[in-house]
Amino acid sequence: MPTPREHDSGLEGLRVLVVDDEEDIRLGLKKLLGSLGGQIRAAADGEEALRIVQTEGADVILTDLMMPRMGGQELLVAVKERSPETAVVILTGFGTIQAAVSSLHAGAAHFMIKPFENAEVLSLVSRLGRQVLAQRASMADRDGGGGPDLVAEDPAMREVLELVHRVAPSPVPVLIEGASGTGKEVIARTVHARSQVSDRPFQAVNAAALPDTLLESELFGHVRGSFTGADRDRKGIFREARGGSVFLDEVASMSPSFQGKLLRVLQEKRVRPLGSSRDEPVDFRLIAATNRDLEAMFRSGEFREDLFYRLGVVRIRLPLLKDRPADILPIAMRFLSRAAETCIGEGAAARFHFSPAAVEALEGHSWPGNVRELENALYRAVIVCRDGKIQPHHLGLEGEPWSRRDEGDETEEVPYAEGKQRAIERFQREFVRRALEAAEGNISRAAERCGLTRAALQRIMRQHGIEREAFRNP
Numbered sequence: 001m002p003t004p005r006e007h008d009s010g011l012e013g014l015r016v017l018v019v020d021d022e023e024d025i026r027l028g029l030k031k032l033l034g035s036l037g038g039q040i041r042a043a044a045d046g047e048e049a050l051r052i053v054q055t056e057g058a059d060v061i062l063t064d065l066m067m068p069r070m071g072g073q074e075l076l077v078a079v080k081e082r083s084p085e086t087a088v089v090i091l092t093g094f095g096t097i098q099a100a101v102s103s104l105h106a107g108a109a110h111f112m113i114k115p116f117e118n119a120e121v122l123s124l125v126s127r128l129g130r131q132v133l134a135q136r137a138s139m140a141d142r143d144g145g146g147g148p149d150l151v152a153e154d155p156a157m158r159e160v161l162e163l164v165h166r167v168a169p170s171p172v173p174v175l176i177e178g179a180s181g182t183g184k185e186v187i188a189r190t191v192h193a194r195s196q197v198s199d200r201p202f203q204a205v206n207a208a209a210l211p212d213t214l215l216e217s218e219l220f221g222h223v224r225g226s227f228t229g230a231d232r233d234r235k236g237i238f239r240e241a242r243g244g245s246v247f248l249d250e251v252a253s254m255s256p257s258f259q260g261k262l263l264r265v266l267q268e269k270r271v272r273p274l275g276s277s278r279d280e281p282v283d284f285r286l287i288a289a290t291n292r293d294l295e296a297m298f299r300s301g302e303f304r305e306d307l308f309y310r311l312g313v314v315r316i317r318l319p320l321l322k323d324r325p326a327d328i329l330p331i332a333m334r335f336l337s338r339a340a341e342t343c344i345g346e347g348a349a350a351r352f353h354f355s356p357a358a359v360e361a362l363e364g365h366s367w368p369g370n371v372r373e374l375e376n377a378l379y380r381a382v383i384v385c386r387d388g389k390i391q392p393h394h395l396g397l398e399g400e401p402w403s404r405r406d407e408g409d410e411t412e413e414v415p416y417a418e419g420k421q422r423a424i425e426r427f428q429r430e431f432v433r434r435a436l437e438a439a440e441g442n443i444s445r446a447a448e449r450c451g452l453t454r455a456a457l458q459r460i461m462r463q464h465g466i467e468r469e470a471f472r473n474p
């Protein structure tokens with residue numbers, strides 16, 4: 001039985017509507033669902049429900065089938081016409097299962113047979129709710145906002161975005177700090193897009209990609225003949241910025257001597273191109289980024305303190321993806337449609353959706369590679385998933401049991417025998433792995449522990465591609 005997840009993850013704006021002619025059920029569900037943190041309304045029949053949908057809207061509707069005036073089926077059809085993104089769940093007794101099943105064809109998201117378990121209701125509504133909210137957010141985002149497509153649903157990321165919007169219009173330098181793949185570059189572009197100079201150039205340079213001389217010539221420019229290969233004058237990015245923004249990525253990898261030169265440029269607003277004897281005035285806003293802890297680096301003498309304070313007049317720290325759980329699904333949906341459109345073609349996005357197990361996998365993964373890893377997972381899923389229903393194993397997440405083999409999960413819609421076979425295989429793998437772990441890779445001891453012969457254990461290991469080396473102590 002799935003347990004309800006923590007409900008701190010952005011269900012506050014969710015509008016749930018409970019429709020049943022039995023008052024006890026209405027009150028019970030209203031009270032239960034209130035714990036999710038959204039706004040819960042109730043109606044006694046389809047007509048009343050439809051009025052609420054028209055005036056206030058609804059994200060998730062739970063409705064009985066048999067009701068006076070307007071029943072659940074009719075309500076479902078009317079809701080889907082007006083508000084296709086609303087998720088409708090049909091509540092049914094045993095007598096009307098057939099009708100409930102056919103409601104799925106009319107667009108119901110799910111049906112539940114009475115009496116239902118509280119945990120089941122909570123888990124279903126919070127899952128559907130998050131999907132609907134994510135979809136709504138991604139639609140709202142597409143309609144504008146200024147700057148690159150950026151998802152910031154989670155409070156942690158909203159706070160970041162607020163800071164971005166506050167500092168963007170002033171010309172102060174900004175330092176963006178975040179682990180790899182957290183979105184440093186998109187944030188830099190957002191700062192620029194929201195600045196007063198958004199119509200001027202945005203130039204990006206990666207300090208780690210170039211040795212000192214080249215970095216210097218790239219940024220400061222050079223005169224012809226100043227070094228081997230410099231066969232013509234170059235203006236350099238600081239001058240080419242013409243009042244725009246320069247995004248200097250991976251600043252932690254600049255050499256001490258280059259740090260000194262950059263500091264001078266920032267203080268004096270002038271550059272001296274390589275091989276020139278004259279300073280040239282420059283006008284740009286510097287946006288720097290790093291995936292290292294620059295403060296710790298200056299404390300240990302690896303980075304110039306004065307430069308650190310210059311760069312970091314405003315510091316924007318990007319949280320890890322796992323620390324902004326409410327963003328995972330909206331970003332995943334964004335990437336899913338982008339990947340489908342790119343890999344398959346226009347309109348392909350509508351063919352794909354996440355299975356409940358995939359949603360759980362996305363939300364439960366630790367995302368060491370952050371947003372970039374999520375992006376890669378979705379491109380992979382679109383390529384390997386054939387029927388449009390994305391399962392956990394399509395995502396290929398590192399370190400998750402389903403990534404070890406292309407197996408799917410047992411709740412997937414497969415024939416009983418196949419599901420059972422998969423379950424057995426999964427059990428074998430886990431069991432053998434644990435035995436090997438306890439025996440530190442010693443096959444005889446592991447076999448003994450689980451009452452198998454050495455040969456049988458080795459056969460299972462071969463079958464699942466398990467290597468004993470992985471369990472040996474270094």
Ligand SMILES: Nc1ncnc2c1ncn2[C@@H]1O[C@H](COP(=O)(O)OP(=O)(O)OP(=O)(O)O)[C@@H](O)[C@H]1O
Pocket residue numbers: 149150151152178179180181182183184185186187291331334371372375
């Ligand atoms: N909040 C977000 N909403 C939507 N897309 C995002 C978000 N953050 C990052 N992305 C996307 O994720 C990918 C990685 O982001 P980006 O390149 O900005 O990260 P980074 O921190 O610079 O990564 P790296 O450390 O690898 O250079 C990009 O495709 C970017 O568009």
Ligand SMILES: [Mg+2]
Pocket residue numbers: 184185249
């Ligand atoms: Mg980057």
